[in-house]
Every structure is written in C-alpha cells, then in structure tokens.
Amino acid sequence: MPRVSLFVTCVVDQVFPRVGMAMAEVLERAGCEVEFRDEQTCCGQPAFNSGYRGEARDVARHFLKVFEGAEYIVVPSGSCTSMIDHHYADLFEGHQETRVWEFSRFLVDVLKVEDVGAKLDVLATYHDSCHALRELKIKDAPRRLLRNVRGLRLAEMDAAEECCGFGGTFSVKFADVSGAMARTKIDSILRTGADTVVSIDSSCLMQLQGVLSRAGSNIRTMHLAEVLASR
Amino acid sequence: MFSSIRQALGRSAAAPAPNPPAARLINTFSGDPVAKFSEAFTALNGKLVLAADPAEARSKLETMLAGKRVVASRAPILGGLGEEYSREACAAADIGLTSADFALADTGTLVFLSESKESRLISLLPPCHIAVIQRQRILTGLDELLSRIPNPSVQSSAMVLVTGPSRTADIEMRLVRGVHGPGEIVVMVVGM
Amino acid sequence: MKSSPPHKIQETLADPKLQRAIYSATGRLAENRRKTVLPEVLPDFQDLREHAHNIKKHTLDHLDVYVDEFERNVLARGGIVIWANTAAEACAFIGNLCRERGVKLVVKSKSMTSEEIHLNKYLEKDGIEAVETDLGEYIIQLTGETPYHIVAPALHKTLEQVADVLHAPPGATAESLTAMARATLREKFLAAGVGITGANFLVADSGAVVLVENEGNARLSSSAPRIHIALAGIEKLIPRAQDLAVFLKLLGRSGTGQPLTVYTSYLAGTRKPGEPDGPDEFYVVLLDNGRTKILADAKKRQSLFCIRCGACLNHCPVYRKIGGYSYPWVYSGPIGKILTPQFMGREHDPWLPFASSLCGACGEVCPVKIEIPKILLELRQEIAEKEGDRAEHLAFRMFSWVMRHPHVYEQFRWVRKMGKMPAAGPLKAWLSQRDLPNLPQKSFRELWRERGRS
Numbered sequence: 001m002p003r004v005s006l007f008v009t010c011v012v013d014q015v016f017p018r019v020g021m022a023m024a025e026v027l028e029r030a031g032c033e034v035e036f037r038d039e040q041t042c043c044g045q046p047a048f049n050s051g052y053r054g055e056a057r058d059v060a061r062h063f064l065k066v067f068e069g070a071e072y073i074v075v076p077s078g079s080c081t082s083m084i085d086h087h088y089a090d091l092f093e094g095h096q097e098t099r100v101w102e103f104s105r106f107l108v109d110v111l112k113v114e115d116v117g118a119k120l121d122v123l124a125t126y127h128d129s130c131h132a133l134r135e136l137k138i139k140d141a142p143r144r145l146l147r148n149v150r151g152l153r154l155a156e157m158d159a160a161e162e163c164c165g166f167g168g169t170f171s172v173k174f175a176d177v178s179g180a181m182a183r184t185k186i187d188s189i190l191r192t193g194a195d196t197v198v199s200i201d202s203s204c205l206m207q208l209q210g211v212l213s214r215a216g217s218n219i220r221t222m223h224l225a226e227v228l229a230s231r
Numbered sequence: 232m233f234s235s236i237r238q239a240l241g242r243s244a245a246a247p248a249p250n251p252p253a254a255r256l257i258n259t260f261s262g263d264p265v266a267k268f269s270e271a272f273t274a275l276n277g278k279l280v281l282a283a284d285p286a287e288a289r290s291k292l293e294t295m296l297a298g299k300r301v302v303a304s305r306a307p308i309l310g311g312l313g314e315e316y317s318r319e320a321c322a323a324a325d326i327g328l329t330s331a332d333f334a335l336a337d338t339g340t341l342v343f344l345s346e347s348k349e350s351r352l353i354s355l356l357p358p359c360h361i362a363v364i365q366r367q368r369i370l371t372g373l374d375e376l377l378s379r380i381p382n383p384s385v386q387s388s389a390m391v392l393v394t395g396p397s398r399t400a401d402i403e404m405r406l407v408r409g410v411h412g413p414g415e416i417v418v419m420v421v422g423m
Numbered sequence: 424m425k426s427s428p429p430h431k432i433q434e435t436l437a438d439p440k441l442q443r444a445i446y447s448a449t450g451r452l453a454e455n456r457r458k459t460v461l462p463e464v465l466p467d468f469q470d471l472r473e474h475a476h477n478i479k480k481h482t483l484d485h486l487d488v489y490v491d492e493f494e495r496n497v498l499a500r501g502g503i504v505i506w507a508n509t510a511a512e513a514c515a516f517i518g519n520l521c522r523e524r525g526v527k528l529v530v531k532s533k534s535m536t537s538e539e540i541h542l543n544k545y546l547e548k549d550g551i552e553a554v555e556t557d558l559g560e561y562i563i564q565l566t567g568e569t570p571y572h573i574v575a576p577a578l579h580k581t582l583e584q585v586a587d588v589l590h591a592p593p594g595a596t597a598e599s600l601t602a603m604a605r606a607t608l609r610e611k612f613l614a615a616g617v618g619i620t621g622a623n624f625l626v627a628d629s630g631a632v633v634l635v636e637n638e639g640n641a642r643l644s645s646s647a648p649r650i651h652i653a654l655a656g657i658e659k660l661i662p663r664a665q666d667l668a669v670f671l672k673l674l675g676r677s678g679t680g681q682p683l684t685v686y687t688s689y690l691a692g693t694r695k696p697g698e699p700d701g702p703d704e705f706y707v708v709l710l711d712n713g714r715t716k717i718l719a720d721a722k723k724r725q726s727l728f729c730i731r732c733g734a735c736l737n738h739c740p741v742y743r744k745i746g747g748y749s750y751p752w753v754y755s756g757p758i759g760k761i762l763t764p765q766f767m768g769r770e771h772d773p774w775l776p777f778a779s780s781l782c783g784a785c786g787e788v789c790p791v792k793i794e795i796p797k798i799l800l801e802l803r804q805e806i807a808e809k810e811g812d813r814a815e816h817l818a819f820r821m822f823s824w825v826m827r828h829p830h831v832y833e834q835f836r837w838v839r840k841m842g843k844m845p846a847a848g849p850l851k852a853w854l855s856q857r858d859l860p861n862l863p864q865k866s867f868r869e870l871w872r873e874r875g876r877s
Contacts (some may be wrong), residue, residue, distance in 0.1 A: 008867050010826075014835050015860055017867035024871075041826040047819045049781065049800070051807030055823035062827045066769050090800075134783035163740040167780025172852040173427070174778055177857030180436050180744045181780070184446070210857030232506040232711050236487045236657070239719035249485040252477050254665040259467065306570065316699045318647075322613060338682045350699035352644040355639060373683075377665045382501060384629035384664070384691030388701050389646070392687040397639040401559035401575065403582050404448050405597040410558055410605055411612075412639025412686065 004032045007063075007100070009202070010042040014103045016202045022229035023076045023103055030113050039066045045083040048091070049168050059082035060084075072110070073100045076130025076225050078201050086135055102132060104200055104224055108141040114148055120230040121151035124222075125194035127185070127208065128161045129201035139213045142200055142224055145167070149227060157186035166207040182211040189219065197221045256378050260371040262335035265420065268369050271339030275395030276408065277416045281423040286398035288363060288421045292328070295361065295417070299325040305348040306330035308363055308421070316350050327413070331364040333379075334418070337372040338394055341418065345389040354393065360413040368423035428774050431749040441579060445746045448578045456682025456734060465676070474669045476792040477532070479728040481808040482627075482660050483718060486772065489627040489660045490709065496630025500692025502705035510540035510712050517619065517652060517708065518549045524650065526551065526616030530608075532634070532641035533557040534621030535573060535731060536654050536710060538753040542619070553619070554611045556640035558604055562588060571747035574678050574733035574757065579746065608640070618644035618702075622655035623730065624670060625707070628663045631691035632707060635674055637684050645690055651702035653690075656710050658718075658727035664689070670730065673790035678732035713766045723798050726761050728791040735785035735795065741778060751775065757785035761798045769802065774808050776802040836866060 004027055008020035024034050043123050044059035050074040063084070067073055075081045089095050107113045126146060132138040146154050165171065165181030172178075183190060185208060189197055197212075205221040212219050237243070260267065269279050280295075282288035285308050292312055302324040303313030313328050315321045321327065329349055333342035341362050345351050354360045369377055383390040397412030408414040435441055450826050460468045482489055488616045494504040507513035521529060522776040529546060529554055531537060543564070546553045555564040560578035563569065565588045570576035577585070589603055612618075622632040632653040634641040645651045661670065667689070675681040694701025717726055736742045736756030747755040751772045752763045776799045807816065825832050839862045849861050853859060865873075 013867040014839065017863050017870050020867035021870055036868070037469065038868050038871075039829045041829055041832045043505045044823075044826070045485040047823060049803070050815070051800075051803035051805070051811075051820060052816065052819040052823075053804050054843075055819045058823045059608060059826045061625075112844070130780070130782040130784075134787050161784075162784035163727050163784070165740070165780060167782070169849075170777070172849040173774075173858050174432075176433060176436055177741055177744050177778070178780070180442075181740050182857065184740075184744075193830075206860055207857065209860065210853070213858040232488065232508050232657075232709070233490065235508070235711060235715040236490065236718065239715040240484065240487060243721075248488060249481065251481050251662040251666075252474065254663060255471075255474050255669050256665060257467070273700070315869045318613070318700070322609075340683055345698050345701060346695070351642070352700050355642055355646065374668050377668050380664075382629055382664050384496070384626075384631050385688055385689070388500070388690065388692050388695050388698060390689040391642065392683060392689075394683040394685050394687075397603065397637065397685055399638050401557070401562065401577050402580070402585050402597045402600060403444075404451055404575075404578075405582075407597050407601040409627060410601055410638040410640070411556070411608065411643055 004072045006036045007075045009077045019223040023225035026228045043080045044085045074106045076103045078129045082131040082135040114144045118228045119150040122196040123194045124161040124196040125157045125192045127199040129204045155192040157188040157192045164204045166203045200224045256374040264369045267336040280419045282421045303328040309363045320351045321356040324357040326359045327353040331362040334369040340394040343391045344387040359415040361417040363419045435746045453737040459676040459680045492626040502692045505708045507710045514545040528615045529553045530615040530644045531619045532620045532644040610642045612647045616650045617650045618648040619652045622653045625659045634688040650704040652706045654708045677734040677790040683749045734788040738784040757795045
C-alpha cells in the first residue's frame with residue numbers, strides 16, 4: 001500500500017479545502033495510505049516569482065524539513081508541483097526532487113489508475129494550466145481520468161492551452177490585462193456549451209470563477225479532485 | 232569592438248579555432264523528386280510546363296512569349312528568345328526568362344546562382360518570371376543542395392532561393408501576390 | 424520598482440477593433456506555424472530546435488573567432504566590414520558614405536536593427552531620403568509610426584487607414600493598394616544610390632549575409648542600387664553556409680508558417696567580374712550597441728540567440744492583449760521583455776519583466792529554445808534585489824516568516840471568519856476585474872483534524 005503524504009498547498013488549505021478532502025478520498029479509494037503533516041504551509045512560489053529568492057529559499061527549507069522522509073508527496077496543483085520539482089534546483093545548487101507528484105499524474109503514472117469509479121453528469125471542458133502543461137508536460141492524464149467519469153461528457157475548448165491570466169501577483173499587478181486574458185478564455189468556454197470547467201490548479205479556477213461570477217454566469221468550476229470524488 | 236567581444240567572453244588572447252557542432256545535413260525525403268517538386272510548386276500557385284528536350288522547350292517557350300516583351304539571360308538554351316540584359320529592359324519587360332541552377336523538391340523552390348550567364352534583376356523586375364531547368368537538377372531539398380555546394384560564395388556573389396511568387400499579407404493579413412517581385416512564376420522542366 | 428506601465432496598455436485594452444485585429448492576426452500566424460511543424464509534417468522539428476540552439480550557443484561562445492573569420496571572408500570577396508560600437512557610429516558611417524558618394528536617396532528593406540539605431544531619422548537630418556520598401560514598413564513610415572510586430576509591422580492598421588495614407592481613390596482593395604505602393608517604390612529602387620538591408624544571418628565561412636523575405640524588396644534593395652549596406656547585430660553570426668539547412672527550416676515555419684519564405688538571398692561580396700548586375704560596393708555594418716554586455720552574462724547570453732521570427736509574440740497571451748506599442752522599445756513581445764532591460768538597463772522599465780504570467784508559451788515555441796521564462800525570473804530577481812520596492816520586500820519577508828511558522832499561518836482563520844476579505848490594495852485590483860471566492864468557514868487542516876485524522 002503506497003504511503004502518500006499530502007501537500008495541499010496554501011490556496012487549497014485556506015480557500016478551497018474541499019479540493020484537499022476530495023483528493024484524499026480519491027487516493028484512499030485507490031488504495032493509498034494518506035497522511036497530512038500539519039506543519040506544512042507553502043512551497044514559496046509567490047516569493048520566487050516576485051524575485052525574492054532569499055525569502056523563497058527560507059520557505060522552501062521549511063517545506064523540505066516538513067516533508068523529510070516522505071516517499072510520495074502528492075499535490076493538487078501543477079504550479080506548486082513544478083515550483084518544487086523544477087525551481088527548487090534554482091534555489092539550492094544541485095538539488096534534485098523526485099518525490100513530488102501532481103495529483104493526476106500520480107494516479108495515472110504511479111498508481112496506474114485511470115478509472116476511480118466516479119460519476120458526475122455534466123458537460124465539462126478542461127483548462128490546461130500553464131505550469132502543468134509546459135513544465136510538467138501534463139496534458140493527457142487528466143483527460144484520461146475525466147473520460148472515465150460516468151455521465152461526464154468532455155468538450156474541448158479551442159483555447160484550452162491559453163493562459164487564464166492568473167500568474168500569481170500578475171493578476172493584481174496587471175489586473176486589467178489579467179482580466180482581459182480571462183475573458184478571452186471564458187469566450188472559448190462559452191463556445192463549448194459546457195456547464196463545468198475543470199482544471200488541476202485551484203488558482204486558475206479561482207481566476208476563471210471570479211470572472212464567470214462577475215459576468216453573472218451559471219458555469220461552475222471544479223477541481224479535478226472534486227470531479228473524481230463525485231459519486 | 233573585437234576586444235569588447237573577447238573581454239565579454241573572458242578571453243585574453245586568441246583562442247584556437249573551435250570545432251562547431253557537426254553540420255546537420257539529413258535528407259529525409261524519399262520518393263520521386265520531380266513529382267514532389269511539381270506538387271509543391273503548383274501548390275504555391277506556380278505554373279509547371281514539361282518538355283521532352285531542348286527543342287520542344289524552345290518551341291513551347293516561343294508560344295508562351297509570343298507578343299510579349301521579353302528579357303532573357305545568357306543561358307545557352309535560351310539563345311535568341313529575348314532581349315539581352317539591361318536594367319531598362321528588365322524594368323520594361325513583361326517576362327523575365329532565365330535558367331535555374333537547381334530546384335528543391337520538398338518546398339517547390341528554385342535556386343539561382345548569379346554568374347556571368349545569369350543576372351539578379353531578370354528574375355526580379357518583370358511581373359512574370361519563366362525559369363527553365365533540366366530535370367536532373369531537381370534535388371530533394373536544402374540538405375542536398377548544401378551538401379553539393381557547401382559554400383556558394385566561392386562561385387557566386389548571390390544565391391537566391393525562390394519559393395513561389397512574390398507576396399505580402401501586410402494589409403489586414405490579406406494575401407496579395409506580386410508585390411515587388413514577379414506575381415507570376417512559370418517553370419519549364421526539360422527532359423521529361 | 425514601482426513605475427507604472429504605459430497608459431498604452433489601457434488604451435489598447437479599451438479598443439475592441441484593435442483587440443480583434445491583434446488577436447486574429449497573431450492567431451492566424453500561430454495557426455499557420457502549427458500546421459507546418461506537426462510531427463507528421465516535420466518529424467525532426469524538435470531535433471532541429473536543439474541543433475539550432477547548440478549552433479547559436481557555440482557561435483556566441485566563440486564569437487571572437489567567428490567575427491574574425493567573417494571579416495576575412497567579406498574582404499576576400501570585395502566587401503568591407505565596419506565595426507560599429509554604438510548606434511551613433513553606425514549611423515555616422517552610413518551617413519558619411521552617402522554624403523561622400525553624393526547619394527540623396529536610399530532604399531531600405533525591413534530591418535529591426537535599423538529601427539534600433541533610429542537610422543531613418545539620422546539620414547533625414549542629413550537631407551537624405553530613406554524610403555522603407557517593405558509594404559508594412561512603407562505604410563507606417565507614411566503614418567510616422569514604428570513597427571507594431573517584428574514580422575507584421577502594420578498589423579494594427581485597417582485597410583481604410585492604409586487607403587487613406589496612400590491617398591487612394593474610393594473602392595480600394597488590398598490588391599489595388601499594393602499595386603500603388605509597388606509602382607511608387609519601383610521608381611525608388613531604380614533611382615536609389617544605396618540599398619540598406621538588415622541580415623537574418625551572417626555566415627562566417629562565406630562572408631555572406633542572408634536575407635529572408637516574401638515581397639522581393641530585400642532582393643531589390645540589395646541588387647538594384649550600386650551600393651549595398653547590410654546592417655546587423657554581431658549576434659547574427661552562424662559558422663557555415665551548411666548551417667542554413669537547420670536555420671532556414673525553422674525561420675519561415677516559426678514566423679509565418681511557410682516552409683521557406685518566397686525569397687532567401689545569400690549575398691557575398693561585390694559582383695564578380697562577368698556578372699551582369701549586383702553591387703559595386705558591399706558593406707557589412709556590424710553593430711554592438713550593448714550586445715557585448717549581454718554576451719558577458721553567461722546566464723542570459725542566450726537572449727542573443729533570437730532569429731527574430733516573431734513566434735513568441737504570436738503565442739504570448741499578454742502581447743495578444745496589449746499589442747506592440749505597449750512595449751517601451753523597438754522589440755516587443757516576450758523577446759522584447761528580456762532584451763529591453765538588458766539593453767536599456769533594468770531601471771528603465773522595471774515593471775516590464777513582471778508583465779507576464781510566466782505561462783511559458785514563448786519558450787515552448789522559440790525555434791532556438793531560448794528559455795525566456797527563466798530569464799524573466801532572473802531579471803525579476805535582479806530587479807527585486809537592486810531596484811527593489813522596500814514595501815514589497817518587507818511584505819515578502821513577512822510572508823516568508825509567516826510561512827515558516829505554521830501556528831501564525833493558521834491565524835488566517837480570523838480573516839476567514841469575517842467571511843469576506845477587506846477590499847484593500849491588491850484585493851481592490853483583483854475586484855476591479857472579477858469576484859473574490861467565498862472564504863470557507865474551515866480550512867483543510869481544520870477539517871482534517873475534525874475527522875480525527877493525524
């Protein structure tokens with residue numbers, strides 16, 4: 001039985017806790033033993049992306065201390081996973097990280113599971129979050145998992161690979177550009193007729209949901225974990 | 232500036248000649264170059280004419296050139312078919328007639344090397360360009376060309392690759408042909 | 424760090440016609456590119472990118488050797504190399520040459536490098552007419568603007584605006600406007616005393632300049648006048664003619680979705696004896712203008728690999744919203760974001776490297792594999808450390824402290840209990856575009872604890 005240590009990310013912990021609970025559920029159903037180390041906080045990405053590597057390094061050290069000895073660290077976020085996987089090497093000379101897995105990739109590539117027995121009656125469209133797509137090369141795994149959800153129809157949007165405009169502090173430093181990027185994404189979503197937008201990154205969903213609500217739309221956003229936990 | 236470059240690279244004295252990564256010349260094309268060239272060239276809006284031998288080529292050319300003002304290069308096969316090169320002739324002619332040194336099958340490209348029998352402006356100024364090429368000069372692509380001629384500057388001051396008629400999409404991304412170069416391009420393949 | 428981005432951004436975002444023009448033009452270029460690099464169309468595309476990156480890396484790592492070889496070969500073929508350390512030196516040489524030869528009319532083909540050194544303005548002051556001959560450049564020369572996009576300079580202009588500036592009769596079409604420009608420019612080509620081009624590549628073993636185009640104006644500019652001047656940054660060097668087999672397969676496809684552009688000219692030296700035409704004088708002006716500074720920075724040297732294809736612009740979600748004029752310098756888009764601070768100094772526009780969501784689309788399509796996002800992060804670090812905003816740094820120091828002290832971090836629950844976040848500072852910016860999520864009553868860790876897990 002694989003022992004999985006959850007890194008839920010600060011955004012999920014404080015703003016979207018149900019995503020974390022859903023992920024834990026799905027992993028347990030798939031046969032994992034799941035632990036949550038409660039000293040965990042953040043991966044340090046906000047500081048790193050703003051150029052404050054010293055501060056990012058301090059936060060990263062805390063992360064590494066908390067997760068010492070963990071075998072599989074599973075994360076419901078592409079951007080946090082790639083921060084640890086790719087960019088901790090920028091912070092610590094010669095550092096190599098092999099234990100961290102984005103949630104969908106962990107299911108498909110490690111547990112070799114593509115059908116978690118989920119059921120959800122929706123017309124969904126999938127948003128490829130940038131770090132997951134381009135740094136982690138995750139494109140297929142989430143779609144395979146979605147296609148096995150009973151009752152779920154998947155409609156691809158033409159702008160699936162375009163950035164939603166979140167980009168961390170970019171979303172507030174360049175708010176109007178960020179908003180314009182999100183609205184282009186929403187147009188693409190509308191063209192699919194989907195009632196649900198799915199992604200593996202909560203920050204993207206927060207951005208898209210914010211714009212959808214502002215526009216008075218009924219389209220809802222769901223993290224992949226929440227979809228897969230649906231029965 | 233030379234010393235700024237040296238300084239930037241952290242070098243104090245002349246460095247030994249470095250070995251560049253090996254030249255990458257890979258021919259990935261398999262098939263009939265002539266057929267492929269025809270396909271690629273006509274897809275670019277080029278017109279293809281076939282001739283079995285120089286005699287047939289000349290007779291076909293005479294038909295195409297009838298009633299038009301033509302400036303021709305000094306390629307032997309074109310003898311007497313047009314006016315001799317001059318800037319004025321090029322600027323006024325309806326058709327520029329040249330030979331082509333090579334063609335590249337995969338992209339439908341014509342290759343011209345300026346030299347004593349060919350000029351730069353004949354294929355450039357008139358609105359229509361007709362190029363005559365021998366069938367065996369149709370190569371598979373750029374890799375084969377550069378394998379054959381590793382350094383074109385040795386024999387010519389200008390090698391030009393022509394891939395279709397002149398074009399632009401600078402106004403609202405609308406495609407227009409014949410901007411500065413010829414809008415019409417015809418290739419006669421001899422030896423078919 | 425706090426210097427605000429230009430108002431051009433707001434202006435561009437607020438113009439729906441312009442938004443449509445930018446989005447559709449870049450979208451079309453991107454789609455055309457995509458079709459020509461599909462695995463079934465160009466199976467060795469990734470291999471070619473890797474090779475191109477390595478050739479550029481090697482060339483720049485040994486640039487001293489290659490500029491030397493290049494100059495020797497140019498000289499051997501009757502040409503002359505001019506070493507211009509600065510924009511002023513480049514302009515001065517060109518101006519002086521024109522004056523010495525009594526040249527009053529110069530034709531130019533598309534050259535971003537010439538924009539960089541403001542050549543046209545300099546020549547005009549000397550009483551020399553410098554005519555842009557690329558259709559897009561010709562149009563914006565008439566309107567007094569600068570290029571909007573590396574490959575499509577007049578992307579932002581409507582057909583009506585073009586008809587207007589050409590004083591065209593009513594009912595103008597793209598064809599009729601092009602024909603008008605062709606006729607006018609034809610006269611200029613044939614009358615000009617000097618033709619000035621840029622260079623996509625400088626070939627060391629041949630002393631040759633390579634010009635890549637679709638219209639034929641670069642060919643005319645380099646072949647009709649008696650004198651040809653090619654202006655190029657020192658980073659344009661490649662070692663051998665044979666290396667063109669790699670670069671030419673990437674440039675056309677990446678820029679416009681053409682396996683090869685209509686004309687690729689490889690020009691070496693003055694016309695050889697017996698050749699009916701070609702320039703009697705051939706000059707290559709090698710420009711530094713800050714490139715050696717970038718060369719000295721091993722981490723960011725790859726910024727100089729750029730072959731100016733424009734692919735990064737076409738795929739950048741930010742460029743596709745803010746357009747070319749929102750960038751402070753001649754080079755726009757992602758490549759502009761990394762070149763501008765390195766040429767102009769970081770303090771010139773410290774906001775620029777932050778105007779990116781780091782989506783990575785640029786690096787993904789760059790034919791020479793420049794790691795643009797990585798360089799943006801480097802620049803951000805330098806700016807934060809050197810030109811840093813004290814208040815922001817303090818905020819991140821607090822962030823770091825909180826994140827290292829889980830018990831403090833957990834106090835965020837007090838904010839959650841309020842149900843809403845106070846709309847101050849960054850949150851106001853957020854709310855200007857979208858709603859905030861409803862904060863949950865309990866955090867994940869609280870829920871986890873409740874369920875009796877450990």
